[in-house]
Amino acid sequence: MAKFYTMGCYTDKGLAGFVNNPSTNRQAATKALLEAGGAKMNDYSLLRGAYDFIAICEGSFEQMAAAKMVAVSSGTVDNFTILESADLNKIADTAKKMALTYKAPGK
Numbered sequence: 001m002a003k004f005y006t007m008g009c010y011t012d013k014g015l016a017g018f019v020n021n022p023s024t025n026r027q028a029a030t031k032a033l034l035e036a037g038g039a040k041m042n043d044y045s046l047l048r049g050a051y052d053f054i055a056i057c058e059g060s061f062e063q064m065a066a067a068k069m070v071a072v073s074s075g076t077v078d079n080f081t082i083l084e085s086a087d088l089n090k091i092a093d094t095a096k097k098m099a100l101t102y103k104a105p106g107k
Contacts, residue, residue, distance in 0.1 A: 003085035007051040014076030039063040
């Protein structure tokens, strides 16, 4: 399973939900959402800054995209971003192999 960092912002509707029910447990709700799709949540945190929350997850991109689809379509989340963890050394190794065969325009 790949590792993903998903971040997003609560909409006015989402924030109103917290005001109406301050004991809402978004960590539990996010975990249940991911598990329903076969993915796993490793951590969840509220953030200060450009994003309101981050969830660290394991699964496939399709599972993360499905979670985004559900969350955003609820109208309570927007600016949902999915970032996939990557291995820079593996990427550089592949780039080195590819560079040996690449021909620049005009060469």
